[in-house]
Amino acid sequence: MSIITRLAVASTVLGLTAGAALANCPVTSGSVRILANDFPALHAVVDNAEACVGDGATFSKNHSTKHNEIQVAALTANPAEYTTKVVANASIVPLLNDGLIRPLDDLVAKHGQNLQQNQLIRIDGKIMAVAFMANAQHLIVRQDILDQVGKAAPTSYEEVLDVAEAIRAAGIMEYPFAMLTKSDWNLGEEVVNMYLGHGGAFFKPGTADASVNNEKGVATLNMLKSLMEYSNPDFLTYNTGAVTPLWESGELAMAVIWGSTVGGLIDDEGSTPEIVAATKPVGPMTVAGGSTPASSQWWDGFTIAANISDEDAEATFIAMVNGISDDMVMANNDKAVWLMDSYKPGVAAEGVAAAASAGAEPYPMLPYMGLLHTAFFQEVPDFLQGNESAEQTLADVEAAYTAAAKEQGFLQ
């Protein structure tokens, strides 16, 4: 971006928001300490937050993919190691369970005039987090290969199977499809998504009792197994880091990946122009004739630690609001699907936007969902490798979940 356009953009922003977002910048007292996951969109947010910290205030940041492992211990300390934790709908749960983050109503009223209503995460009437980006898994396809076999882009997993068979029959690829099915958190997420697509409920209403051993559960597992027929036999080792290079080297025709990964696939690094040009985000698939997408919606947002001084909390809030300002969005438009108004959806965002407009369910923000998620990825590999029946696997999932939930005190 040239200096002229940058100035033009900056003055437009100032004109639109009347400088409100920057009114409190820079903060000159207190301390801002950020713990966040490690990917480009969050770097952009944190860097912009840092720009708001002036003389007299202190700043530190920790970008780590292991952020979830340390967050509870780090925020339990008094004063907390970090004043803010960037969370998603699953990682906020342990912080809520232990009361480690503070309600933000006062701070939002004082400094958050520019935030949209839908950015405010309210739990029991109190604002506990400010969301700034959305994410979801969805299908991407190689248009050139679909054209070769004369198929349109699929809209359901049944059609994915059909197209995959056509590609195999045409001798183009033996294993045209991939999902994030590594037998860790990734596989759990695929089971959750597929089960949501079947319209399943994870728990008996109003209780923490798992109820996944039902027809929808069986259909979920069977669909995953059918899909894996068209995925490389190594599928239980596939995470984003494994699928992305396969896609970029042209070994896949269809893949279900995170929306936040698409930007990296359609940039000019790591692949050939032909593959990049043919890579098209489609959107989340439906399954079994349902209308709810077989995908869950995720948001990323920031929280403020409970065990810190009010001064630090205010400084951090101001810095983070600046971190998600319109300037940041305009400078980093294609790095994520931002929830702020100034965002202009690009090609990379089409899949996530499609998930939102198709009404995908948010990932359940329940205190005991993580335990069920773990039970899924511990037990489902047995079924996918053909060692046992779907009913047996689902019974194992429920039993493993129950043992863990009893130990955590969610079940008696």
Place this chain on the structure above:
Amino acid sequence: MPHGTFARFIWPSFLAMILFIALPIISVAVQSFFVEHEQVMREVENCGPFKCTTILQVDLEATEALKADAPLGRFNGLGTYTNRGHLAFHEVGQAWATSDSFGAFIAVVFNLPFYKALFFTLSYTFVVTPVVMIFGLFIALGVNRLPQITKGPTIFASLLPMIVTPLIGGLILFWMVDADGIIGATLQIIFDDPNLSLKASAPLTWIMLMVYGVWHSTPFAFVVFYAGLQTVPGDTLDAAKVDGASRFQQVRYVVVPHLMPLLVFITLMQLMDNFRVLEPIVSFSAEAKARSLSWIIYNDLSGQDKLFGSAAATSMLTILGVAILLTPVLIKTWRDFNRRAV
């Protein structure tokens, strides 16, 4: 040595052992008898960017009050040890009552996480330990016969697998056995099977993990044996040669008996090391096909929901397992020691 001198001599190590070994184990043991407090939950309205829902959430004040009263958690006795995640008494009993054949019973038991992991852990231990010792001995014998000038570089090269961090060594091999990696692709050509994948089949994954274990541990056995070989009495060997002993007979009747104490030492170390196998499973992403006891502990303690009680119980069971494995070796050492003392 007078008892007073002995006590003065030993107390620093003794203190360190209590502080850094005994107390942590006691702490883990205590932890294993407790589980988290009952989580008091109530229904709340939850609104996100996408929609509002009514969900159960932990009632902080009520749960905090419970925690303040008893910070360790709820006493559960041996409940964690006997639940489905560990010894699974109830499930095993039920399987015994309902299975119509022994095979069916075994199948049900090996579907339980603890027994599945125990089966792999024991298989790994009992395959890797002897192979490591045999390889280590042969490499040591081979290197010992090398001309002086080539000995140094050979020893250095042989030690490399032990120098590489286990997790890193595992990851390097993981990518080499990938279908596009040098080993994976070569195997596909040798066996003329384009779909051959070491990562996809359970037996091949087990073999791969065991081969890795042997590759990683052999240098340790080698270096210990090699040191031992330097002390083999030349007179006895010469006498054996004069008596017409073949090379094999010299090794069998002179060298091996001389190295016996080292053999016991390596057995002890290898049994302990192999019983707590973890790194190759993590770096080979093999958790779908092979889980060890240590992997269960690792899994309980990683991620955002940490099961401390469960991990503590598995740790205690692992210590018990190591103790049982080592008992025969220790008894033998004790007998030898007494015999020598007499």
